[in-house]
Amino acid sequence: MSKRIAYYAYGSPDVLRAEDERPGAPGPGQVRLRQEMIGVNPVDWKMVAGYFRQTDRAPFPHVPGWASAGIIEQVGPRVAGLSVGDAVIAGAHGGAYREQLVIDARLVVPRPEAVSIEQAAALPSSAVAGYSLVQNLRITDEDTLLVHGAAGSVGAATVQIALDQGARVIGTASARNHNYLRSLGAIPVLYGDALASALRRLGPITASADAVGGRESVDATRAVLVEGGRAVTAWGDEHSRAADIPWVRHPDDELEQTVAIAARGALTVRIGETFPLESAADALELSHTGHPAGKILLAP
CATH class of the missing domain: 3.90.180.10 (Medium-chain alcohol dehydrogenases, catalytic domain)
Known part of the structure; x- marks a missing residue:
């Protein structure tokens, strides 16, 4: 049994x-x-x-x-x-x-x-979603990517994979996670009422990946994304639908590709x-x- x-x-x-x-x-x-x-x-x-x-x-x-x-x-x-x-x-x-x-x-x-057993069990779903977010946005070394919820499992994977593509990455998180984001190579920003103002001071943002969903992240994305910028969400809801932010699409080879990134x-x-x-x-x-x-x- x-x-x-x-x-x-x-x-x-x-x-x-x-x-x-x-x-x-x-x-x-x-x-x-x-x-x-x-x-x-x-x-x-x-x-x-x-x-x-x-x-x-x-x-x-x-x-x-x-x-x-x-x-x-x-x-x-x-x-x-x-x-x-x-x-x-x-x-x-x-x-x-x-x-x-x-x-x-x-x-x-x-x-x-x-890849350790622990890392292996952690990669599907969350890290795979991060890979798919980056792929959907077609991130390159010319992008500045905003990641909402950057310290969570989906967000942190998005940060690392985008950095691996050469992008500049800004991540929203609570203050206790800012050192963690810095250790990954991202620029941390505190979420909250002043989020849009803080993001504008960091220069043009060409793409946004939302790993948490909700009104706050959608409003911030709409406020700071450059004209012609791209956005995608891992948690579609009424706010992302109203803003025409699509739900992430998952490539057939997402797990294989995510594991390969982790292995190197x-x-x-x-x-x-x-x-x-x-x-x-x-x-x-x-x-x-x-x-x-x-x-x-x-x-x-």
Whole structure:
């Protein structure tokens, strides 16, 4: 038997329960992983809370989770290029909060030796979103990029990948995260009522990547973006729609490309707290209501 974390109704993280399951054999085009580490992302508690029930209703019981790293234990028919014992990174799948995961082989990529297990589990979803934001904006060394929520997992990945493209990067964050942003190479700016004024003093901004969403970041982007500038958001809402700021599009190779950037040392995810799998509710509560100092992980 194997453990999983499931929920049978929408609600707070308290609806999660640990239970046994018997993992099935992988079918055609699938592999089964022994999970080594699982990434916790804001989309997890939003799924549990039912934020997407109108457009992406989860069948109950449902298992949250969109990011993990593990070892292949079994390979199904018609799978090429993957073998039992391979260390891999799995993304964009759902259902990751479990000890063993059966997944479409097309959704896993090999884990390079240069990428730790913790980093591997942290890359899908958040860091991948950062890669896609930069790609959507077509960032070059001629750009000054504004990143809203630059100290979070999505924002920090966006910062690092844009800097790797040669761009000048300005990041909004709370004062306690300004030294962190400086360590990455970004120019930190305090969010709040004076945000637009502070940004104007830093010169023309040609592109904006919003990793948090909401009225404040949208208003600031509209106030400071140069004519013809580009903007994209990772969290589309009524404010971004009113401003014609598109939701990020995800290239098919986003995970592979993000892992390659991390493997050559240009991208590192700040790791926060690690919880045992059975404490997934506590991890989601921290993700929802706390201010985690880095990516939250679950250890099966």
